[in-house]
Amino acid sequence: MTIQKQAxxxxxxxxxxxxxxxxxxxxxxxxxxxxxxxKLEAQSVVAMSRDAAxxxxxxxxxxGGQICARTVVFTSSRMVTDLVGxxxxxxxxxxxxxxxxxxxxxxxxxxxxVALVGGGIDAVTALPSIVAQAESVKVFQxxxxxxxxxxxMKPSEVRKMLGLVPAIRQVVSKNRFNSDQYFLRHQSLVRTxxxxxxxxxxxxxxxxxxxxxxxxxxxxxxxxxxEYYPALLAENCKLFAWPVVSxxxxxxxxxxxxxxxxxxxxxxxxxxxxxSLCANDVxxxxxxxxxxxxxxxxxxxxxxxxxxxxxxVVAVREALSALTKPVKESVFSRAGLTxxx
Amino acid sequence: xASIDLEKMLIKIKGSQxxxxxxxxxxxGADRVxxxxxxxxxxxxxxxxxxxxxxxxxxxAMAKKAPTATLREIYTYFHAEEQRHANAEMALMRRWGMLxxxxxxxxxxQLRLVIEWLDRFSDDMPLEVLGSVIPMLEIALDxxxxxxxxxxxxxxxxxxxxxxxxxxxxxxxxxxxxxxEMQGHGEAYQLLIKAxxxxxxxxxxxxxxxxxPLLNRMRDNIVEMGLAEESLYQVMRKFKTxxxxxxxxxxxxxxxxxSYHGEVMINRDxxxxxxxxxxxxxxxxHLPRQVLPSIPSWVRELTWNPxx
Numbered sequence: 066m067t068i069q070k071q072a073x074x075x076x077x078x079x080x081x082x083x084x085x086x087x088x089x090x091x092x093x094x095x096x097x098x099x100x101x102x103x104k105l106e107a108q109s110v111v112a113m114s115r116d117a118a119x120x121x122x123x124x125x126x127x128x129g130g131q132i133c134a135r136t137v138v139f140t141s142s143r144m145v146t147d148l149v150g151x152x153x154x155x156x157x158x159x160x161x162x163x164x165x166x167x168x169x170x171x172x173x174x175x176x177x178x179v180a181l182v183g184g185g186i187d188a189v190t191a192l193p194s195i196v197a198q199a200e201s202v203k204v205f206q207x208x209x210x211x212x213x214x215x216x217x218m219k220p221s222e223v224r225k226m227l228g229l230v231p232a233i234r235q236v237v238s239k240n241r242f243n244s245d246q247y248f249l250r251h252q253s254l255v256r257t258x259x260x261x262x263x264x265x266x267x268x269x270x271x272x273x274x275x276x277x278x279x280x281x282x283x284x285x286x287x288x289x290x291x292e293y294y295p296a297l298l299a300e301n302c303k304l305f306a307w308p309v310v311s312x313x314x315x316x317x318x319x320x321x322x323x324x325x326x327x328x329x330x331x332x333x334x335x336x337x338x339x340x341s342l343c344a345n346d347v348x349x350x351x352x353x354x355x356x357x358x359x360x361x362x363x364x365x366x367x368x369x370x371x372x373x374x375x376x377x378v379v380a381v382r383e384a385l386s387a388l389t390k391p392v393k394e395s396v397f398s399r400a401g402l403t404x405x406x
Numbered sequence: 407x408a409s410i411d412l413e414k415m416l417i418k419i420k421g422s423q424x425x426x427x428x429x430x431x432x433x434x435g436a437d438r439v440x441x442x443x444x445x446x447x448x449x450x451x452x453x454x455x456x457x458x459x460x461x462x463x464x465x466x467a468m469a470k471k472a473p474t475a476t477l478r479e480i481y482t483y484f485h486a487e488e489q490r491h492a493n494a495e496m497a498l499m500r501r502w503g504m505l506x507x508x509x510x511x512x513x514x515x516q517l518r519l520v521i522e523w524l525d526r527f528s529d530d531m532p533l534e535v536l537g538s539v540i541p542m543l544e545i546a547l548d549x550x551x552x553x554x555x556x557x558x559x560x561x562x563x564x565x566x567x568x569x570x571x572x573x574x575x576x577x578x579x580x581x582x583x584x585x586x587e588m589q590g591h592g593e594a595y596q597l598l599i600k601a602x603x604x605x606x607x608x609x610x611x612x613x614x615x616x617x618x619p620l621l622n623r624m625r626d627n628i629v630e631m632g633l634a635e636e637s638l639y640q641v642m643r644k645f646k647t648x649x650x651x652x653x654x655x656x657x658x659x660x661x662x663x664x665s666y667h668g669e670v671m672i673n674r675d676x677x678x679x680x681x682x683x684x685x686x687x688x689x690x691x692h693l694p695r696q697v698l699p700s701i702p703s704w705v706r707e708l709t710w711n712p713x714x
Contacts, residue, residue: 310423322426322490
């Protein structure tokens with residue numbers, strides 16, 4: 066194979082989804098036009114590797130072509146198994162199986178026993194409406210996440226409101242203000258708010274312990290939900306923190322030796338692995354969930370999506386300036402975030 | 407013997423998971439438990455199951471404290487595995503007709519106090535405290551109790567279950583002793599001062615106060631069942647030999663303390679220790695039900711049923 070010299074793209078967006086197009090449009094407004102969108106239906110990415118010398122990502126396409134990009138924005142989890150791998154042993158599940166990130170059309174969970182496996186913050190946004198539909202839900206949590214209480218305002222509304230104050234109008238209008246960025250600089254504040262939120266909503270100390278993340282965990286991306294904890298504590302919902310061993314014929318086999326029998330598995334592990342991939346390289350990989358109207362908890366997802374787009378646009382700009390000018394302190398280093406696990 | 411590679415161990419742990427459904431709990435052989443054995447066996451199994459469950463909670467606390475992500479994940483698995491052992495032992499008890507319906511076996515009062523202490527304080531304990539007590543309990547379970555059980559009970563299902571359980575326990579011991587050695591790394595006087603500081607904690611003192619009578623009570627229970635005291639000596643020697651095989655291990659003050667305490671515990675001639683502790687056993691036995699702490703909710707996750 067011949068190695069051809071090719072131009073390095075600033076941004077590659079994987080998936081020509083509505084989120085992908087939104088990010089591209091917003092990046093254009095922000096003055097970043099060197100941006101390529103890859104339609105995953107037309108060409109698929111088979112491998113991705115980091116080129117440390119050129120400070121970019123090499124993406125190999127199924128058609129044989131290659132793309133170089135400084136930053137990558139994911140809007141779909143379709144390629145994640147190829148990239149990150151699947152560490153689950155056997156999979157002989159015979160019931161219905163749904164990928165949390167790419168929710169198919171026309172799914173009906175009524176009168177079904179559902180297992181929600183992994184999923185991190187995507188599971189947080191989806192759980193309330195799954196619980197509202199299904200007969201019973203078992204949540205198999207891999208790692209808990211900090212959840213902030215949800216104010217009624219969207220990030221864009223916050224910006225609009227702050228724009229009314231003359232002194233900060235200029236800052237806000239330049240799109241510099243981002244609540245995530247602010248929180249990143251005050252991580253202990255975020256933890257305290259999330260802890261108080263958890264304390265108020267969950268009474269049982271053991272469940273609260275299971276829902277408390279380790280201190281070492283990344284805070285990003287922040288998730289806001291008032292409905293998650295009540296949904297988790299609902300009559301028809303139960304939380305398990307045991308590691309999942311495999312999907313067996315009738316359900317989920319967990320490490321405490323029990324087979325949890327269900328009709329349908331909502332699998333969040335692809336989304337979660339993609340997120341951890343992005344969290345390990347907060348400076349150049351970003352994830353924006355897609356607003357599929359079929360997805361449960363669409364209002365929450367819409368909000369989360371907007372937040373992600375905001376974050377991605379600001380972070381891509383930061384990352385690009387850091388990657389092109391070597392000695393510049395970026396928002397991540399100031400916030401004490403490292404790129405290791 | 408060199409320490410084990412924790413990364414490889416984690417892969418091995420993930421590859422050797424089993425389920426309660428792998429065992430046919432209805433298979434013939436349940437009648438091989440003799441009527442004379444039955445009441446003592448019931449008490450023994452109930453204690454054994456609760457010790458496993460207490461160990462599970464200990465691993466849960468260690469999973470919060472572990473210094474690396476690999477060790478955290480290993481302890482998360484160990485937590486689940488101990489729970490699985492307790493579940494499997496409950497399934498055995500059910501097979502032998504020792505459980506009424508869905509009821510949990512009653513924990514004795516010393517166990518109730520230890521459960522309460524674990525629930526309240528274990529998450530704040532430094533890793534080296536639980537990291538040295540747990541290998542001791544594991545080795546006692548593995549080397550004396552389970553061996554004794556298999557020698558006296560003839561039921562093939564019991565043997566099948568404990569073969570799987572012992573396989574898990576050997577991995578727990580391997581990791582346990584590796585961590586014990588890891589924590590003996592450093593200057594001896596620093597380790598000693600740190601350990602002395604930890605020992606001054608009121609919460610740890612309460613823990614010791616609930617741990618000592620439990621051990622004496624367990625010793626009485628199993629000796630009453632017919633276990634030779636000699637096998638307990640062997641266990642203590644084994645802990646001392648394996649824990650002290652490297653310089654790092656020997657330097658760990660917690661290893662020294664636990665193995666010294668083990669020697670004292672099995673030597674009934676040391677009246678200065680056994681008189682007061684036996685008195686504490688009697689005292690806790692007479693605690694009125696009303697003052698016993700309520701059972702935390704994690705206990706209710708135990709089940710004998712292989713499917714849920």
